[in-house]
Amino acid sequence: MEPGSQSIAGTRRNLILWAALAALEALAGLVYLVLIPADPKNVVFLGYSLPRLGLMAGFLLLFLALVGLCAGFCRNEGWVNVFRQGVQQEKGDRFLWIAALLLIAGWVLVFLPLYRFGGWAGYAERLRPLFLWMLLVGIQSVFFLYLERSNFPRRVWLGQIIRSGGAALVVWGLSLLAWFLIALTGVGLVPDKVHWNDHGVPLLGLQTLAALALGVGLGRLVDWLRMKISGAGVLKNSGAWFEAAIWLAVWGCAALIWSQSPIQRNFFAPGPYPPNYEFYPFSDSVTYDLSAQLARIGLLYSGGAHVDKPLYSLLLLAVNFLSGNRYDLLLAWQAALLAALPMILYGIGKTLHSRAAGFAAAALLIFKEINAYHTVTIQVSHSKLILSEVPTALLLALFTFFMIRWFEGRGQKIGFAALAGGTLGLSTLLRHNPWFLLPWVGLAVLLVYRRCWRKMLLAGGLFLIVFLLGIVPWAVRTIQTTGSPLYFFAALKGVVWEQRYEPALQPSATPAFSPTPTLIPAHQPDSLDSMSLLASTAQVGGDESAGSQKSTVGIIQFVSAHFFHNLIASTFILPAQLTLDDLQHVVSGPDSLYPVSAWDGRLGLENIAALLFNLALVSLGVGAAWKRWRFSGLLPLLIFLGYNLASALARTSGGRYIVPVDWALVLYYALGWMMGLGLLWKGAGGKFPWGEVPSSTSDGQHSWRQVAALAGGVFLLIGLALPVSERLIPLRYSPDAPQQWLSRLEEEEVLQSLGVSQAELERFLQDDRAVLLAGKALYPRFYQIEEGEPDQYSYLRPMKFPRLTFTVIGPRGGIVLLPLESSPPVFQHGSDVLVLGCQGEYVDAAAVIGMGERTDSGWAYRRFPQAPLECPLRQPVCDDNRVCR
Structure with a gap:
């Protein structure tokens, strides 16, 4: 037997x-x-x-x-x-x-x-x-x-479980230990007052099942097609072409789905509002988009000032040209380009385990992004917002892929060191957190090449050279604007140090953590300051060393709190309940874990069961990657932890700040599912419904010198494109454009049609407070009485009269408010406009004229109710019946 x-x-x-x-x-x-x-x-x-x-x-x-x-x-x-x-x-x-x-x-x-x-x-x-x-x-x-x-030889099967399960049990044990620490101390649950954001956008149970079905089905289909094509000899060297076609197909499907999916309003994209009902940017998003918009009219990125995220400005400039003046097309183009992220995740999953795992990971990421589009409860970044997190995620995923290929076979594929270095360098032009990954790369090089110092120097040198080739051109441009090549220093000093660290270092600083309800157990402390014995016993009156000690402890507290909060927020991306609810019930139900401000830190039995299961699957995915690739299989995990630690050091966590690396958790989750299902299937005597992709440690058809030379050239060109692109675009509006346009309007008697006489206009323009703006109008929004955005310092805040708001860029730009009775029938984003108004907190417009190519193609609006043309303009007063005078 x-x-x-x-x-x-x-x-x-x-x-x-x-x-x-x-x-x-x-x-x-x-x-x-x-x-x-x-x-x-x-x-x-x-x-x-x-x-x-x-x-x-x-x-x-x-x-x-x-x-x-x-x-x-x-x-x-x-x-x-x-x-x-x-x-x-x-x-x-x-x-x-x-x-x-x-x-x-x-x-x-x-x-x-x-x-x-x-x-x-x-x-x-x-x-x-x-x-x-x-x-x-x-x-x-x-x-x-x-x-x-x-x-079926059960001994072989049990051996596979032991080899995969050993590493998985270690990771699972460490995960449970971390959660026990969180439950015991409240670290990561007690919120910091600075940049403490929501949990990640959740995946749904049905979406997970669909992704797994797609992974298994597409994996089997692609393997069958590959066998047929190879067997028939249709193409010579068909393998590379076939693989490229699969990669592009994943990108194409993701691009089609993301670009055509509608989005809901978001803090960074409020609305949509009349007259155009488009989602225009707000807050940080405006800063990023204006940088590209200014370059588009020939005024350089950010008007020639320092640019914090230049690579994103280049991307926005490109999609601006592709979309014309339609903002919905701009967002669709951006989403289509960023849809390369699921393609890269497919490549990593296929490399670490199987095609099925790659397809499943890509599908999970596509579903997660759609959920981000559709939720208004969770403030997070996605590919249809003007934010840099998803582009950073794309580059970090590509960096991870190159690192895996570099270190497979004990670092034999040295050419990938150049590709990895260039990709990481470009990612620092999107966000500054990736700088923190450089020491991790150095440690990895030391570990992999510990017995071959010549290869260590060669690979490490290639990495650093190409890393620098991508960023040096922008560093030179930064010297011209700030006097220093360190383009990250302004944000590090002005934002991180002065706004987030210096207040914590002040001896008399108020507690950094808000006393909100925390986790289980119920006797949790109200704030992290009260959690530390050292902080509470170090308060000696007038003792500077005691104050310094307390400040140091405070920094350690908020860094550790943000780091663990990043881990918690990322974990809750995975389905946290057994019931297969829809997105609305998951994020808004009575026992919801979202948003973080409404969560009391407690987990129900269903949540605990789901959490343990999810951690087990992620751990099994890590174990599967370790079993096959050893150190290379851990690279996504190390980059995930390293980036989240960098975010914590910058005193940020959760929400949009975990997006650049939360794909790593999705990846291991998919690997865990496929490894677990494969082991169960094989244990039941079945053949694997998918096959592992065979490992390859050869250098392929190209030597490392060819790959390194090509990588160096490509990344240098991308780096040069940043300062060169802004100088290739001619100036659209001359400095005397306002007077030229005004003269044209006087000839066409447009101002007279608005009830503005020549004498009245000349008298008005003699006032120092009067302004005449000529340029491109961006982001037109019409707000009713008391309608606006939740920011009391913004010009979009609620006001007591209806008005049209927009931004003008040109020889002289400004934020413009035009009181109107109702939304104008025509006011396109990107229109050429002439604004007549008074300068104050914003430009209070008396009249706005759209400059068409012909007299009959323009339009003109005067403020309502009308006011005498003198600065300051009389403000509308509206009664309870919404009648304004």
């Missing part, structure tokens, strides 16, 4: 037990339906409605059939042999698929809330016993096949 095989008696026993359990479960369903109180309105027979009678009849037939099957197994050995031969032959995989599909369908139908059935909710409620029966029969069928399949 082969190892693990069953005797006839054992098979008979298993089959009898399977049929008896299924029969008992059918009987239980029948009894449940009989005992449910009947609805007297729909009684047909014996007090029961027709649908219930039909369901009861179905359960009765199932019960009788299963009892008969059980009796047959007891009396007839031939039946046992038929089942035994069927499940042990190659066709037995079909039984495994049927059992697995039955289990999945039962799980979905049992845990799908009734509201998701819509108008069929009543029927779904009555069918719940059948759904539960499907789930239970699916589970015991898989278990029966696991016991019965005899032609």
Whole structure:
């Protein structure tokens, strides 16, 4: 008898037990339906409605059939042999698929809330016993096949589990230890007053199942296609072309889905408002977009001033040219370009485990981004916002891919060191946190090349040279604007140090943490200041060393708090409940973990079970990557931890700040699922439904010198494109454009049509407070009375009169408010306008004229209610009936 095989008696026993359990479960369903109180309105027979009678009849037939099957197994050995031969032959995989599909369908139908059935909710409620029966029969069928399949060497399978599970258990244990520390101390739960943001956008249970199905299905399909193409000899060297086509197909699908998906309003993209009903940027997003908009009219990035994120300005300049003046197209183009991120994640997943894992990871990331589009509760960055986090995620994922390829085979592919260095260098032109990854790279090089110092110097030198090639051109431009090549220094000093660290170092500084409810246990301290014994005992009056000690402890506290909050916020990206709720119920339900400001730090039993399961899957994914690639398999994890530590050091966490690296957790989650399902499938005697991609440590067709030279040239060109691109665009508006346009309007008698006489205009322009702006109008929004954005310092704050707001860029720019009775019928984003108004906190406009190429193609609006043309202009006063005078 082969190892693990069953005797006839054992098979008979298993089959009898399977049929008896299924029969008992059918009987239980029948009894449940009989005992449910009947609805007297729909009684047909014996007090029961027709649908219930039909369901009861179905359960009765199932019960009788299963009892008969059980009796047959007891009396007839031939039946046992038929089942035994069927499940042990190659066709037995079909039984495994049927059992697995039955289990999945039962799980979905049992845990799908009734509201998701819509108008069929009543029927779904009555069918719940059948759904539960499907789930239970699916589970015991898989278990029966696991016991019965005899032609699989279980020792090999157990060996694979031990090799993968050892590393997974270590990671899982460390994860549980971290969560125990969080629960015990509250670190990462007690909020800091500075940049403490929401948990990450959650994935849904159904989306996870769909991603896994897509991963398995597409993995099998692509492997089949590859075999057919290779076998038919359709293309010479078809492998590389085939792989490129798969990568591009993933990008194309993601680009199509992201670019065409609608978004909801966000703090950084409020609205949409009339007259154009587009999502224009706000807050930080305005700063980034204006940098590119100024370059587009020939005024250099940020008008020639220092630019904090120059590579993003270049990207926005490109999509601005592609989209014209339509902001919806701009966002669609940006989303399509950034959709390369799922493609890169597919490549990493395929490299670390299998095509199925790569496809699943890409699908999960696509779904996560769609959820980010549709939620208004969680303030996070996504590919249709003018923010730099998703572009940074793309470059860091690409950097991770190159690092993995570099270190595979103990660092033999040295050419990838140049690609990794250039990519990391460019990422520092998007955000400054990636600088913190440089020491991690140095440690990795020391570890991989510890026995070969010549290769260490060669690979490390290539990395640094190409790293510098990408950033030196912008460093030279920064010298011209700030006098220093350190383009990151202004943000580090002015934002991180002066705004976030110096207040914490002041001896009399107020506590940095707000006293909000925390986690379990209930006796949690109110703030991190009270958690530290050292901080509370170091307060000696007038003792400078005590004050310094307290400040140091305070810094350690908020850095550790933000770091653990990053880990918590990232973990809650994964499904945190067993029920398959929709996005609205997940983020807004009574037991929701979102937003973080409304969460009291407590987890229900369902959340705890989901958390343990998710951590186990992520740990299994790490174990799978470690088993195959050793150190290279841990690189996504190390970059995830390193970047989150850098964010914590900058005193930021959660929300948009975890987006650059939260894909790493999604990646390991997908790897864990595929590794776990593969082990279970193989343990049940089935063949892997997907195959691992074979490892390759060869240098391919190109030497490292060719790769390094190409990488150096490409990254140098990208670096040069930053300062060169802003100087290639001619000046659109001359300094005397306002007077030229005004003269044209006087000739065309446009001002007279608005009720402004020549004498009145000349008298007005003699006032020092009067302004005449000519340029490009951006972000037009019309607000009703008391409508606006939640920022009391912004010109978009609620005001007591209706008005049109927009920004003008040109020889002289400004923020403009024009009181109007209603939204103008025409006012396109990007229009050429002439503004007549008074300068104050903003430009209070008396009139705005759109400059068309012909007299009849423009438009003109004067403020309502009209006011005498003198500065300051009289402000509208509106009564309770919204009548303004």
